[in-house]
Amino acid sequence: xxxxxxxxxxxxxxxxxxxxxxxxxxxxxxxxxxxxxxxxxxxxxxxxxxxxxxxxxxxxxxxxxxxxxxxxxxxxxxxxxxxxxxxxxxxxxxxxxxxxxxxxxxxxxxxxxxxxxxxxxxxxxxxxxxxxxxxxxxxxxxxxxxxxxxxxxxxxxxxxxxxxxxxxxxxxxxxxxxxxxxxxxxxxxxxxxxxxxxxxxxxxxxxxxxxxxxxxx
Amino acid sequence: xxxxxxxxxxxxxxxxxxxxxxxxxxxxxxxxxxxxxxxxxxxxxxxxxxxxxxxxxxxxxxxxxxxxxxxxxxxxxxxxxxxxxxxxxxxxxxxxxxxxxxxxxxxxxxxxxxxxxxxxxxxxxxxxxxxxxxxxxxxxxxxxxxxxxxxxxxxxxxxxxxxxxxxxxxxxxxxxxxxxxxxxxxxxxxxxxxxxxxxxxxxxxxxxxxxxxxxxxxxxxxxxxxxxxxxxxxxxxxxxxxxxxxxxxxxxxxxxxxxxxxxxxxxxxxxxxxxxxxxxxxxxxxxxxxxxxxxxxxxxxxxxxxxxxxxxxxxxxxxxxxxxxxxxxxxxxxxxxxxxxxxxxxxxxxxxxxxxxxxxxxxxxxxxxxxxxxxxxxxxxxxxxxxxxxxxxxxxxxxxxxxxxxxxxxxxxxxxxxxxxxxx
Numbered sequence: 001x002x003x004x005x006x007x008x009x010x011x012x013x014x015x016x017x018x019x020x021x022x023x024x025x026x027x028x029x030x031x032x033x034x035x036x037x038x039x040x041x042x043x044x045x046x047x048x049x050x051x052x053x054x055x056x057x058x059x060x061x062x063x064x065x066x067x068x069x070x071x072x073x074x075x076x077x078x079x080x081x082x083x084x085x086x087x088x089x090x091x092x093x094x095x096x097x098x099x100x101x102x103x104x105x106x107x108x109x110x111x112x113x114x115x116x117x118x119x120x121x122x123x124x125x126x127x128x129x130x131x132x133x134x135x136x137x138x139x140x141x142x143x144x145x146x147x148x149x150x151x152x153x154x155x156x157x158x159x160x161x162x163x164x165x166x167x168x169x170x171x172x173x174x175x176x177x178x179x180x181x182x183x184x185x186x187x188x189x190x191x192x193x194x195x196x197x198x199x200x201x202x203x204x205x206x207x208x209x210x211x212x213x214x215x216x217x
Numbered sequence: 218x219x220x221x222x223x224x225x226x227x228x229x230x231x232x233x234x235x236x237x238x239x240x241x242x243x244x245x246x247x248x249x250x251x252x253x254x255x256x257x258x259x260x261x262x263x264x265x266x267x268x269x270x271x272x273x274x275x276x277x278x279x280x281x282x283x284x285x286x287x288x289x290x291x292x293x294x295x296x297x298x299x300x301x302x303x304x305x306x307x308x309x310x311x312x313x314x315x316x317x318x319x320x321x322x323x324x325x326x327x328x329x330x331x332x333x334x335x336x337x338x339x340x341x342x343x344x345x346x347x348x349x350x351x352x353x354x355x356x357x358x359x360x361x362x363x364x365x366x367x368x369x370x371x372x373x374x375x376x377x378x379x380x381x382x383x384x385x386x387x388x389x390x391x392x393x394x395x396x397x398x399x400x401x402x403x404x405x406x407x408x409x410x411x412x413x414x415x416x417x418x419x420x421x422x423x424x425x426x427x428x429x430x431x432x433x434x435x436x437x438x439x440x441x442x443x444x445x446x447x448x449x450x451x452x453x454x455x456x457x458x459x460x461x462x463x464x465x466x467x468x469x470x471x472x473x474x475x476x477x478x479x480x481x482x483x484x485x486x487x488x489x490x491x492x493x494x495x496x497x498x499x500x501x502x503x504x505x506x507x508x509x510x511x512x513x514x515x516x517x518x519x520x521x522x523x524x525x526x527x528x529x530x531x532x533x534x535x536x537x538x539x540x541x542x543x544x545x546x547x548x549x550x551x552x553x554x555x556x557x558x559x560x561x562x563x564x565x566x567x568x569x570x571x572x573x574x575x576x577x578x579x580x581x582x583x584x585x586x587x588x589x590x591x592x593x594x595x596x597x598x599x600x601x602x603x604x605x606x607x608x609x610x611x612x613x614x615x616x617x618x619x620x621x622x623x624x625x626x627x628x629x630x631x632x633x634x635x636x637x638x639x640x641x
Contacts, residue, residue, distance in 0.1 A: 027353050031346060035272045036263040049269040051259040052352060063356045068261050148357035152394055155350035159397030161343055183261040 003100075003117040004162065008150055009124040012143055013136065017083045018076075019057040020143060021123055023064035025075055025099050025191070026055075027151050028121055030067050031158040032101060033186040037177070039170040050184060061144030064151070068184040075191060082193035086127060093127040095195030101187045103165045104175040113175070115188075118163060225402055229336045233401060234296050236336070238289065239270045240344045240399070241303055241324060244351055244408060245285045245378060246275055248305050248322050249450050251355035252364040252374050271345035281376075281450060288378045297326045299404050306377040306384070307360055312370065319360040319374070320412035322396075323383040327407055331400035340401050347397040347408060354396045358412045376450060387413040 012020050035048030052065050066072045082097045100120045104113040130136050165176045165187065177185045225233070250257065259274035268277075292301060304323040310316040334340050355361060364374045385391065391413050399406040621628075 030353065031349050035261065035265060038264070047265060047272045048263040049261060049265040049272055049274045051261040051274040053258045054256040054356065056256070061362065063256075063361065065257075065352055065356060151353050151357045152396075155354050155396055156394075158346055158350055159343075159395075159399075161346070161400070167338075183263060 003120050005120045005122070006157065007122040007124060009126075010143070010146060011126045011128050013059070013130055013139055014083075014087045014127050016059045016139075016143055017086060017125055017127065018079055019060050019062075020125070020147065021079045021082065021097055022055075022072075022076065023057065023060070023062060023147055024121070024123055024150055024154070025079070026064050026066045026072070027154050028099055029071065029075070029186055029189070030065055031154070032164075032189070033067055033071070033184050034177070036179075036183070036185050037173060039173075043169060045170075048183070048185075057144075059140060060147060061141050062147045068181060070181050071184060071186065074181075078191040078193070082195070085193065085195045086125065094125060095193060096122050096124040097191065097193040098122045099189060099191050101189050103188060106175070118165065224332070225336070229402075233336045233340065233403060236341055236344055237297055237326075237401075237406065240347070240406065241289060241297065242277070242282060242285050243270055243273070243275050243348055244322075244324060245303075245305055246277055246281060247348065247351050248307070248355060249281050249376050250275075250278065251352070251361060252307055252376065253450060254364045254367045254374070271341065271348055273345060273348055275348070278450065284378055288380060291380060297324070297406070299326050299328050301326060302381060302383055304379050304381070304383045306379070307364075308375050308377070309360075309363060309367075309372050310375055311372040317388070318384075318386050318413065319363065320358060320410055321383050321385060321387070322408070322410045324406060324408050326404045329400065329405045330402055331405070332402055334400060334402055336402065340399065343399045344406075347399050347406070350397040351408060354394075354410065358410065359414065359416065360412060363416070383411070385411050387411055388415050388417075390414045 008024065010020060030050075030052070033050060035050050037045045037047055039045045050067050052067055053069075054063050055066055056063050079097065082095065086093070086095045098120055099122075100117045102115045102117040104115055106113050128139075130139060168176045173179060176188065178188050179185060259276065262274070265272060288303065289295065292298065292303075297303065302323045302325045304321055306318055307320045307322075308316055308318045334343070360374070363372075367374050385393075391411055393409065393411040396408045396410055398408070
């Protein structure tokens, strides 16, 4: 099965990187997060409630929604690592960060569970430097408008109701959802970044990953 | 479609109707609450309560819910049928009586069906996804930023719920986009939005002849005069006006199914459509702003023709304030239509509008504001305490001139006598 893949490309000022990526990733995760599952008996479960919190950006004219501070802390750590790599002179001022949703499939003993991505969102960032405050104000508004477009695009994509993993029974919940958060339960996801050149997509990387994982034994 | 629908069990059909109804309720809550002007914060909880529809913590504002129910009850069969629309209009109203519609959200049911969707699981989850999309979308369209800056001293944001065709009085260049859709076995619920992109009020569209100004999107501008205190959302102005005039203080919301003529009147009419008393009695509360009476200028025709007439009106009102403080009889609305305003703090009366000064630095507007404030803060002149109108004053000056004309000879004689004295 091929994972769906979407890429956004943005040119932003260095200090905007964190908020730009956070606003896109949180919008995605908000759609891809459920309340905590509580299994009563096999095949029957209740779901907790997802809350929401508005976050105003400091360097972009926009507001985004997060559903869990715990989840926010988790993804912020990843985004900050990307930002530091991007601004720290490691890269050439451009890079990309991906949010990949995957499910695990149990393999035969002694192989570890296989990770199969089903949706990948990539944000390509080009850092630009600005000469004065006027330009800064312009880009602050412009990036806000671009992010609005992206958020509406995400909403449209989420409402196509394409493939998402089947709701698991109790024994398989960890193969589909990340159950490590106390208040919410997002689909399994991982964030990876790259700042030196184009990154190969996870889809085309599957065979190599599989071999690597096998050898890692 | 009939055959698919007939395959649904009675329970499925009932559930679907119920889910659809609650989806509409929650969508309207999300839209209205997204325009309250304050940040939303609800916590995720591992356990849900029975009121948490679609596994989302969206609190209901009872008044908005009642209003929604009323509109929903007006639908044929009490549910959303194919081809029907439920619309939510968000509009901006300045304290000076100008208004413009910012956005129109509408939900409709199309005849595209998804026969395979299970009502109790798939449809329910899709509805949750649509709500999440709506929550995100309400934050990124331009009206959100404006609503965060509203206050009873500048402008307020109002809502109106109606059924029927959505109306798009949103100016040139407005955008339309589909927020999301929920395919169900009986049709697809589609939620869309049309929003204004040009936030410019011009004399052609305003009720008053005012200098056009741009409501600039300085997102979360610090130190603005607004108060971001959430009180209670209010419905659209015309209805509010009717309520005020009918004296029904207990009813806060009144948005019946729409009357298109009324809407046209609301958007396009000039001030002549209102009687003076009508306007004077029209006290609007901030949609999403503090429930505090704000001033309305007395709608005197002369105010449009005479520059700074409003400052004179202000002077009148200051006097009225003094009268009240000194313990005189409370004024009645019959004798003085502007009486409700006299309780306001004078500093609240001034309307802070950010003027765009095209060829000046940013200090230009603040200087002008400062000048106006000084004019406003000046002690009332005793000559302003008499109630003579400008017309009277002008007549008086004309009389005086005429009088001087008739005595011109006396003056000439006097001047000649001085000259003679000097020559001598």
